Amino acid sequence: MTILDTLVQVKQKELKDYPENVEVVAREKPRNFLKHLNEAPGISLIAEVKRASPSKGDINTEMNPLEQAQKYVDGGADAISVLTESEYFKGDIEDMKAISKSFDVPVLNKDFIIDKRQIARAYNFGADIILLIVTILNDEELSTLYDYAKSLDLNVIVEVHNDKEIERALKISPEIIGINNRDLKTFTVDISNTENLIDKYKKDGIHFIAESGIHDSNDARRMVDKGASAMLVGESLMKASNIKEKIKELKEGVTVES
Numbered sequence: 473m474t475i476l477d478t479l480v481q482v483k484q485k486e487l488k489d490y491p492e493n494v495e496v497v498a499r500e501k502p503r504n505f506l507k508h509l510n511e512a513p514g515i516s517l518i519a520e521v522k523r524a525s526p527s528k529g530d531i532n533t534e535m536n537p538l539e540q541a542q543k544y545v546d547g548g549a550d551a552i553s554v555l556t557e558s559e560y561f562k563g564d565i566e567d568m569k570a571i572s573k574s575f576d577v578p579v580l581n582k583d584f585i586i587d588k589r590q591i592a593r594a595y596n597f598g599a600d601i602i603l604l605i606v607t608i609l610n611d612e613e614l615s616t617l618y619d620y621a622k623s624l625d626l627n628v629i630v631e632v633h634n635d636k637e638i639e640r641a642l643k644i645s646p647e648i649i650g651i652n653n654r655d656l657k658t659f660t661v662d663i664s665n666t667e668n669l670i671d672k673y674k675k676d677g678i679h680f681i682a683e684s685g686i687h688d689s690n691d692a693r694r695m696v697d698k699g700a701s702a703m704l705v706g707e708s709l710m711k712a713s714n715i716k717e718k719i720k721e722l723k724e725g726v727t728v729e730s
């Protein structure tokens with residue numbers, strides 16, 4: 473059994489406590505990250521609030537999520553990802569709610585979504601973007617969840633790791649594909665995964681987001697050179713002593729001393 477199987481089991485267990493239907497509440501229209509990607513010059517940065525992870529254990533459990541998000545916004549992050557899974561990432565959906573209320577940038581609910589009710593909940597807590605991980609969904613589930621999220625005007629990052637998954641993702645004509653450089657079953661991280669998959673599948677009308685394992689200007693430059701529209705960065709921002717400088721390094725390729 474892989475960690476991903478375990479994470480899905482945790483979600484299945486949580487869903488037993490959900491009502492049969494999660495009604496969506498009235499709220500402001502979600503902020504449009506796709507529009508930002510269509511218009512922004514250069515590479516965009518999704519900065520992640522990530523206390524811990526299955527692969528790294530505790531990363532930064534002392535941080536205050538609102539203060540962390542403030543530093544991301546001040547540094548020029550284009551969106552904020554909040555890991556809300558609690559058992560292995562020590563996340564909390566209340567963090568996302570508070571961040572969504574406090575800042576203007578789009579907010580990604582990073583979790584393991586297998587059911588429509590989680591999307592309704594994400595929407596109700598202020599998410600603007602959700603993530604669907606292809607490998608934990610069958611084709612019908614992927615398509616149904618994608619359409620439901622889009623019907624709520626949420627942006628959807630369809631996350632893949634390999635050729636098989638990207639070919640399944642392409643069947644639903646996604647506007648945003650996240651390429652995870654981390655194999656979520658083995659934890660191996662290799663940023664050439666983004667380079668290889670963009671080389672093979674680059675196509676007008678699709679934004680590619682490079683996810684995981686991006687630590688410095690050299691990594692970021694490789695993602696820019698391949699035409700990634702954005703990168704999703706967690707650990708290196710959570711550990712950075714100067715977040716503003718780290719964001720500058722990643723977005724502008726300016727190396728800074730740590």
Ligand SMILES: O=C(O)c1ccccc1NCC(=O)[C@H](O)[C@H](O)COP(=O)(O)O
Nearest residue numbers: 525526527528656683684685705706707
């Ligand atoms: O990060 C993990 O260990 C992990 C394990 C199992 C499933 C998902 C996992 N991470 C989710 C992510 O995709 C990352 O948080 C995100 O891409 C940022 O990665 P990084 O910059 O390497 O922290």
